[in-house]
Amino acid sequence: MDGLYAIVSSATKQTLYQFMKDEDISLLNYHFSHYFHFCIQINNIQVIPHHFSSHKIEGLTVVDELGISFSYERDNPKVKQNFTLCHELGHFILKHDGSYFAESVDNQEDILEREANIFSAMVLMPDIVLLSKIYYSCHTFHQVQNSLEVSNQALFYRLLDFLREYYSDNEGEVTQAIESYIEGKNASIFRLFHNIKDKIIEEFHQFQPSLINQVKQRVRKVGFVTSQEYPSLLNQDNWKAIKDNNGNLKTWLVYNKGKAIAYVWDKEKFSDEEARKKAELQLLLM
Numbered sequence: 001m002d003g004l005y006a007i008v009s010s011a012t013k014q015t016l017y018q019f020m021k022d023e024d025i026s027l028l029n030y031h032f033s034h035y036f037h038f039c040i041q042i043n044n045i046q047v048i049p050h051h052f053s054s055h056k057i058e059g060l061t062v063v064d065e066l067g068i069s070f071s072y073e074r075d076n077p078k079v080k081q082n083f084t085l086c087h088e089l090g091h092f093i094l095k096h097d098g099s100y101f102a103e104s105v106d107n108q109e110d111i112l113e114r115e116a117n118i119f120s121a122m123v124l125m126p127d128i129v130l131l132s133k134i135y136y137s138c139h140t141f142h143q144v145q146n147s148l149e150v151s152n153q154a155l156f157y158r159l160l161d162f163l164r165e166y167y168s169d170n171e172g173e174v175t176q177a178i179e180s181y182i183e184g185k186n187a188s189i190f191r192l193f194h195n196i197k198d199k200i201i202e203e204f205h206q207f208q209p210s211l212i213n214q215v216k217q218r219v220r221k222v223g224f225v226t227s228q229e230y231p232s233l234l235n236q237d238n239w240k241a242i243k244d245n246n247g248n249l250k251t252w253l254v255y256n257k258g259k260a261i262a263y264v265w266d267k268e269k270f271s272d273e274e275a276r277k278k279a280e281l282q283l284l285l286m
């Protein structure tokens with residue numbers, strides 16, 4: 001196997017895993033659309049269903065003076081459309097040079113097309129999600145396929161590419177384990193996952209949410225956090241980003257005798273007065 005898969009999958013995880021950590025995405029409820037919609041929203045990308053008269057065209061990326069747009073064949077099955085949309089996103093996120101990409105059956109061997117395909121498969125079926133579903137939750141092949149809205153074939157090849165990165169000298173065993181898994185026998189694929197699970201988990205946990213997102217996640221859960229938990233909240237330069245991100249979050253500072261507590265609260269959960277009292281209590285106990 002060439003190194004392309006390893007390079008593109010690592011680049012994809014950089015952006016995808018960071019997103020999953022920042023947004024605190026549940027591994028078992030993962031669906032590519034969270035990431036996809038986030039990307040098209042912040043980059044102002046238009047997504048347009050289309051009917052291409054040529055049956056060979058599955059999708060299109062166009063970059064022109066009007067902006068960026070992705071088109072997909074509206075008559076294709078949903079699983080195919082999902083793959084095409086993530087493929088188009090791949091051209092964009094991987095910063096492929098060009099203002100026009102057309103997906104046709106004829107060009108799938110081009111290097112940029114292969115890169116976009118690897119990106120797409122990864123976004124639809126991330127390593128950590130496959131591990132959670134297949135190994136930890138014992139989902140069947142069809143359950144995984146249905147919940148992630150991918151085709152049979154896409155899941156088959158994704159598992160093959162994924163597992164043979166770890167078992168490069170034993171491709172026969174990998175193929176057999178996947179075929180047995182499709183038939184409902186999961187002992188072999190379990191064994192394969194068992195030996196690599198720590199690496200997959202460690203890779204995922206290398207990513208941590210940014211300060212802003214850690215604070216957001218915590219406030220979403222408990223309504224109130226202070227600089228006791230997140231010392232960098234004392235730096236007021238961080239406040240603006242916290243407030244910009246969510247209209248419900250407020251920040252303030254209380255101090256006494258050279259000690260200070262900065263705090264963030266959700267105004268739907270605590271009034272200004274309640275939040276201030278909580279902060280003053282912490283200051284008293286410092």
Ligand SMILES: [Zn+2]
Nearest residue numbers: 101103113116
């Ligand atoms: Zn393409």
